[in-house]
Amino acid sequence: MQAFDIEVNLGKSRVLNGVNFTAKPGEVTAIVGPNGSGKTTLLRAMTGEIPYSGRVLLNNTNVASLKPWQLAAIRGVQPQSTTIAFPFTVLEIVRLGLTAGLSAAEKELPLRALEKVGLTGFGTRMYQDLSGGEQQRVQLARVLTQIWRPVVDGTPRWLILDEPVASLDIGHQFTVMDLTRDFSARGGGVVAVMHDLNLTAMFADKVVLMDAGHIAAQGSPQAVLTDANLAQTYGCPLPVSTTPHDGTPFLLPQARHARVT
């Protein structure tokens, strides 16, 4: 998945300024950065949700030349949050990820997807009665149903996630991040906007650090998540350490003022 010279204007202000972005199949690519740096805007431009100038390629095809159903066959997008207009059950929502003309085995996919996100038995519950984190996992199950196999006929499929773990507890954060690793390990591509830098360091193959509408740094977690990069983009000291066994960076932020005891 490639994007060239992406520019986005919201009102009179330029939110993205000539961004060039590349993500490879078989990898988890994380987009990180402070609030308002343009992470979600970049994602929404690349998925065609907002008008942009520039070019976006998916498997070397310009996405602008593809019909919605052609795109849906190779790309699933999980939005940040979704409110549903009518009282659908969980299973009915997940089934929206199915396309017409499926085999009997494929019709079981919604239940298997719910199992994968840890929502076995939730099928008949009303979507709007679930907690925010559960709703988010239902949406992920819907997207997984849509692009169940990471590679079809040699063509990789893409899982695009906007803050997939934002309202999840730590256990389910791992469930979801493990799913992304599994999807990429089997040949699919994953692009995710992330806030949690530690999870990003643990699960991402490539990190794209955004700052004020452009890419400040990109590369492996070790290369991007450095004291200097983070201090500059986030505007506060964020000392980075590495885990002893494999050198994965991690942050243990310190309060600037000690607690009065």
Add this chain to the structure above:
Amino acid sequence: MSLTIEMPKRGSLPVDRRVQARQLTLVLVALLAATSVLSLAWGASGTSLWGALVDLVAGRELSRLDSIVLFDIRLPRLCLGILVGASLAVSGAVMQGLFRNPLADPGIVGVSAGAGLAAISAIVLGAFLPPAIRDLTGNYLVPVSAFFGGWGSTLILYRVSTRRGQTSVATMLLAGIALGALAGALSGILVYMADDNQLRDLTFWGMGSLAGATWTKVLAATPIVLAALAVAPFIARGLNGLALGEAAAGHIGISVQRVKNISILSVAAATGAAVAVAGGIGFIGIVVPHLLRLATGPDHHSLLPNAALLGASLLLAADMIARTVIAPAELPIGIVTAVLGAPVFLWILLKRHGAMGL
């Protein structure tokens, strides 16, 4: 969370509302058949036509009076009731799916008023049209005008209330009030201009009525209504997807713009045709889809056909009340549907209090 995950077995799948919805379809077909027979047999004329119906089934000759009442009065009225009831209910369901809101209804948001204005314009101003156009449109002038009126108001409404793919309910309802008021005012001017004959044609627009049912009206409305209903299966998945929002609907492969266009056209056609032949009949479009969603859920694959069936039955039932409750006089059917429907509307508001930004 337990780590042992059991695969649900095929036989133990949870109750599937799709199956319930299909069963409900059969029940609704039977209900429509029953209300149809009742509505043929039961009327204000004082003559119960049970005997005539039995004679007809047995193949015996009918009396002249029975024959006229049955074939020239009650049968066209029955057909018109079915067409109008189905149109209103399906228009309501489609519009609610399009606007992502259970309160959208052609009657409430000014679409019926726009269609009515166009129909009244056709009646009052039709005489000024060049004869060539009048000959071309013939009986269809009024329904076709109503279609364009409904189409125009739906388009305006959607443009005004939708920003970046999200429809604001408050804006939609307020815009509907403005549209309805404007259409009402312009209709008022036309009524002032109308001559006595035209006034007689116009009076029934106030609350709507099936009293003017003729075979001509049935024939004029049938193709438009059937065309509007025929597209329902093709937009069902799209409307389901739109419940996720426009962006997410696009991501699951739905051509959102196409679904919107087809929905708006079919709402305009069905509402326009219904308004042209029966005037503004409110609340069928709200009550019917709401009851069906309570019963079998919001899946449009079953909601749309079931709405057509229940809408037809409900309108026939309302019509039976309208023409018998103060017999030999007749109540406008819109009064009956409003008395039944307005409380349901309030009930929805009460139940959804705080949800959906209302």
